[in-house]
Amino acid sequence: MRIKSSSKLLLCLLTAIIHLKAHATEPFVISDIRVEGLQRTEAGTVFNYLPMQVGDVMSDEKAAQAIKSLYSTGFFKDIRIENDGDVLVVTVQERPSISQIDFSGNKSFPTDKMKEGLKQIGIAEGQIFDKAQLDRAEQEIKRQYLSQGKYSAEVKAVSSPLERNRVSIRFEITEGPAAKIRDINIVGNHLFTTEDLRANFLLTTPNWMSWWNKDDQYSKQKLTADLEALRSFYMNQGYLEFSIDSTQVSISPDKRDVYINVNITEGEKYNISKTKLAGEMLLPEEDLKKLINIQDGDVFNRQKVTDASKNINDKLGEDGYAFANVNAVPEINKLEHTVAFTFFIDPGRKVYVRRINVQGNTRTRxxxxxxxxxxxxxxxxxxxxxxxxxxxxxxxxxFDSVELETPSVPGINDQVDMTVTVAEKATGSVQFGAGLSSSDGVVLGFNVNQPNFLGTGNRVALQVNTSSYNTVYSLSYTDPYFTPDGISRGFDVYRRDVDTSRRNSSTLNVGTYNSQSYGVGMRFGMPMSEMDFLSAGVTLDMTSVDLSADSPIQYLRFCENSSGCSSNSIVLNAGWTFDSRDNILFPRRGVLQRLSGDVSLPGLDLQYYKMSYQHSWFKDMGKDFTLMLNGEAGYAKSYGGKNYPFFKNFYAGGVNSVRGFLNSSLGPRDVNPISGSDFAIGGTKRLVGNIELFMPVPFVSQSNQFRLSAFIDGGGVFGENDSINSDYLRFSTGVGVTWVSPFGPLKLVLAKPLKEKENDDTQTLQFQFGQQF
Structure with missing residues (x-):
């Protein structure tokens, strides 16, 4: 950059000298200034850069300064200063402007992205044309193709003049094929096979997946990462003296094949002889030693040493030492092949947070x-x-993103400020949609949801959802901070209509009845810790049920022995939730536990209680694989001599419980007295268990929207007088995929029952799309 600037300055000076020699005149007083040759540039711009004005005495020195100043703008490619009597005449020739930029032959990079990149270096439509910048752009585009392994790529920039002092630019690109890695050879390995070592590499030779993930195309950045992975592999196996001696990357003459050679020295295997602490230990030494997960005699493992330093550093950070430094210093005994580590602790000064600043929130308070x-x-x-x-x-x-920074307070060494920078996103939604479920048929929905109402963090939701047998209308309001301590309060109003006869006509055999429920409720929530949450509420529910001639005898008996099939009840509900998941949508680790219970108050039509418990455990298995173990149990019973309301029964089966069986089809069954077919009637006890391995979907890079799984499900429902036995338990296995689409969540399952009986309702392919209730 310094050479280019010097050359430009020299050119300006030489030009000024030439013009001065050609047009040197006696000094005169400027009576007027005339600018000629302008097409796009305003005359005022020229006057602003001239070092003289009307009334000044014109000289050769001022003429040279004027030429230099005008050249520095970059607007002109030729400047002449002359005089017409006592009138100063400035004649300029403007540089052409860029009228349009076109590309041909570009397949790897979209045109709009390439234009954005050119804009960063000063080439854009409407800008002044500069040949030097065009040459630079040509080389930059070619460099981008080289980074993709396309070593035979050719880029040619062509500029064509247009009328009105404009130019068009066209980049003619011949991409050529990407060079493939034909061999990765590791020389010097005796303890591990080349195949085992190359398994740690991102780069590889062509395979059946390479067309998608491009792992057979050479990249300097990927090779650097692979060499570090190789070093870490040996270091974590105890080879402290491991070294990478050299790396050679060669390209075939036709620029289609790449060969990589890595020369290494493995060295000897080392054990850890001793670990100790030194420095300023502000915490008890015994507490700090517990953070070092290394025992005397263990094989050296660099990752464990790094983790120990981080654990101590984090512990000090929890106690206010924001700038603590823990350095693990090795003492190597090459004769005995042992190494001792001394963890030197420099806690620094204890600091406190002076002020917390929030920025970027334009809508949220x-x-x-x-x-x-x-x-x-x-x-x-x-x-x-x-x-x-x-x-x-x-x-x-x-928010789309949340960043926390803790800069030091200027001039004070024991204080920091905390800056919370957020990028807001649209949170409210108004959705009109339709969904399709293999069990519920067509689902129509209208949903107004604002989880950040007027920027207060309060949630307001209105839902209208209909399926072939189930219609729900609901309105809810939740204030998550009803009190400053985080106690939440919410209100719910709902109506629910169920017509199981329509459900029979589609895919299911269940006991037929029609019901209408109206309710209003209030609930409270109380956080007990960062992970624990208690909830409690009360709901007034009014339900009426209509039975038909083919309704099960249990249903008919309930209406005979109870206060008819219209019932009012006040239900108290309480729950406890423990949630340590790292992500609500696609968790990788953590635990979710839910315990909930409903009990109707005595004195009204219904007297029952109902309890449910769920425990889900997520474990990160590495490489985007997650193992989930889930167990659910439910129990319900009536009291006070009342019959248990059948419309409160538990059900199981379907895409959200035991896959491979129709929704709500498991458990006790009854016979339709008219058709003679049997159907599920639900029960008062429920058990469900799932083992599921989640993994990324092949060929899909958007892992935050897609997830594939393999599963084994089991479960069953038991009647009030049934003991929990294996007769009602069913098992299945299969694979599933979840897609969080812009139109709603999509679940697609391919399942096969492992244990089934003759009358079971099974379904191999199940799906659910856009259902919200």
Whole structure:
């Protein structure tokens, strides 16, 4: 850049000298200034850069300054300064402007993206044309193709003059094929096979998946990462002296094949002889030693040493030492092939957070973000609380991104400020849609949902959802911070209509009845810790049921022995939730537990209680694989001599419980007295278990929207007088895929029952799309 600037300045000076020699005149007083040759540039721009004005004495020195100043604008390619009597005449020739930019032959990079890249280096439609910048753009585009392994790519930039002093630019591109890695050879390995070592590499030779993930195309960045992975592999196996001696990358003459050679020295295997602590230990030494997961005699493992340093550093950060430094210093004994580590601790100065600033929230109120903070102002810095604060803000789902920074307060060495930078996203939605479910048929929906109503963080939702047998209307309002301590309060109003006869006509055999339910409720929630949450509420429910001639005898007896089939009840509900999942949509690790119970108050038509428990465990298995174990149990019973209301029964089977069986088809069955067919009637006890391995979907890079799984399901429903036995238990296995589409969640399942009986309703292919209730 310095050479180019010097050359430009020299050109300006030489030009000025030439013009001065050709047009040197005696000094005169400028009576007027005339600018000629302008097409796009305003005359005022020229006057602003001239170092003289009317009334000044014109000289050769000022003429040279004027030429230099006007050249520095970059607008002109030729400048002449002359005089017409006592009138100063400035004649300029403007550089052409870029009228249009076209590309041909570009397949790997979209045209709009390439134009954005050119704009960064000053080439865009409407800008001044500069040949030097065009040459630079040509080389930059070619470099981008080289980074993709297309070494035979050719890029040619052609500029064509147009009328009105304009030019068009066309980049003619011949991409050519991407060079393939034909061999990765590792020289010097005796302890591990080349295949085992290459398994740690991102780069590989062509395979059946390479056409998709491009892992057979050479990239310098990927090779650097692979070499570090190779180093880590040996270091974690105990080979402290491992070294990569050299790396050679060669390309075939036709630029189609790449060969990589890596020369290594494995060295000897080392054991850890001793670990100790040194430095300023502000915490008890015994507590710090517990953070070092290394025993004397263990094989050296670099990752464990790094983790130990991080654990100590994090622990100090929790106690206010934001700038602590823990350095693991090795003492190597090459004769005995052992290494001792001394963890030197420099806690630095204890600091506290002076002020918390929130920025980027144009709609959400500051208080909505601040109430999620676990790090407080004027409190000691706590690394764990800062991390948890970020997690809580992210879980609001109001922001696209959340960034936390803790810059030092200028001039003060024991204080930091915390800056919370958020990027807001649209949270409200008005949806009109339709869905399709293999069990529920066509689902129509209208949903107005605003989880951040007027920027207050309060949630308002209105839903109207209909299926072939189930219609729900609901309105809810939730204030998550009804009190400053985080106690929430919500109100619900609903109506639910169920017509199981329509469900029979589609795919299911269940006991037929029609019901209408109206209800209004109020609920409260209380956080007990960062992971635990208690809830309680009360609901007034009014339900009327209509039976038919083919309704089960149990249903008819309930209406005979109860206060008819119209019932009013006041239901108290309570629940406990423990949620440590790292992500609500697609969790990778953590636990979810739910315990809930309903009990109707005595004195009204219904007297029953109903309890449910769920425990889901998620374990990260590496490489985007997640193992889930899920168990669910439910129990219900009436009291006070009343019959248990059949419309409160448990059901199982379907895409959300035991896949491979029709929805709500498991458990006790009865016979239709008219048709003679049997159907499921539900029960008062329910057991469901799932083992599922989640993995990325092949050929799909958007892992946050797609997930594939393989599963084994089991479960059953038991009647009030039935003991829990294997007769009602069913098992299935299969694969499924979940897609969070713009139109709603899609679940597609291919399942096969492992245990079934003659009258079971099975279904191999099941799906659910857009259902919201």
């Amino acid at each position: 500051d208080a909505v973000v601040r109430r999620e903070m676990r790090q407080l102002e004027s409190a000691w810095y706590a690394g764990d609380k800062i991390k948890r604060s970020k997690e809580r803000i992210q879980r609001l789902n109001f």
